[in-house]
Amino acid sequence: GDSVTQMEGPVTLSEEAFLTINCTYTATGYPSLFWYVQYPGEGLQLLLKATKADDKGSNKGFEATYRKETTSFHLEKGSVQVSDSAVYFCALGLGGSEKLVFGKGTKLTVNP
Amino acid sequence: EAQVTQNPRYLITVTGKKLTVTCSQNMNHEYMSWYRQDPGLGLRQIYYSMNVEVTDKGDVPEGYKVSRKEKRNFPLILESPSPNQTSLYFCASSLREGPYEQYFGPGTRLTVT
Numbered sequence: 001g002d003s004v005t006q007m008e009g010p011v012t013l014s015e016e017a018f019l020t021i022n023c024t025y026t027a028t029g030y031p032s033l034f035w036y037v038q039y040p041g042e043g044l045q046l047l048l049k050a051t052k053a054d055d056k057g058s059n060k061g062f063e064a065t066y067r068k069e070t071t072s073f074h075l076e077k078g079s080v081q082v083s084d085s086a087v088y089f090c091a092l093g094l095g096g097s098e099k100l101v102f103g104k105g106t107k108l109t110v111n112p
Numbered sequence: 113e114a115q116v117t118q119n120p121r122y123l124i125t126v127t128g129k130k131l132t133v134t135c136s137q138n139m140n141h142e143y144m145s146w147y148r149q150d151p152g153l154g155l156r157q158i159y160y161s162m163n164v165e166v167t168d169k170g171d172v173p174e175g176y177k178v179s180r181k182e183k184r185n186f187p188l189i190l191e192s193p194s195p196n197q198t199s200l201y202f203c204a205s206s207l208r209e210g211p212y213e214q215y216f217g218p219g220t221r222l223t224v225t
Binding site for chain 1: 116143145152153154155157160162170202204206208212213214216217218219
């Protein structure tokens with residue numbers, strides 16, 4: 001079935017460090033891919049998305065590129081801030097369906 | 113402001129006492145969904161609704177009921193809660209014919225003793 005696998009956390013970084021959170025997927029068809037972020041005590045909110053192969057989603061300094069050949073959608077940021085501390089979820093959605101399939105989440109802590 | 117609201121935000125109850133968690137959205141979205149979030153398991157879909165009077169089971173529907181009598185509201189009902197339903201619950205909504213961005217509520221933390 002359709003599934004998302006993302007790197008297990010927690011991930012702890014110092015401010016201004018480079019961030020990569022790996023995400024790979026298995027899907028029938030051609031999914032859209034998403035990164036959602038959950039700040040402490042809040043619901044999930046969309047961080048970025050890509051709807052087809054080779055698309056790059058970007059927002060707030062975060063980027064992810066839809067790689068069909070490696071079935072991946074890794075999240076990157078060049079210089080993290082303390083305010084980026086949150087749980088990050090990779091998700092896929094299949095065309096014609098509203099359902100999202102989520103990974104288990106990766107908790108990021110950024111220390112000053 | 114476009115938003116999804118849930119009530120209550122926190123609830124402690126006892127086994128077997130029926131409860132309802134409300135969810136409301138003001139974006140005229142057709143699609144609404146309930147998820148539960150558990151450590152190490154991520155988000156799992158409980159039920160979803162494509163439109164008024166149209167609901168269907170998600171991945172973990174056992175022990176839950178839903179209804180969709182109005183487009184904006186999608187309550188989650190636990191007829192006889194059990195401790196294994198202790199979890200963090202999220203309601204979400206989106207436009208249909210997606211997958212579009214899903215908008216999430218702030219969550220309801222439920223503890224069943």
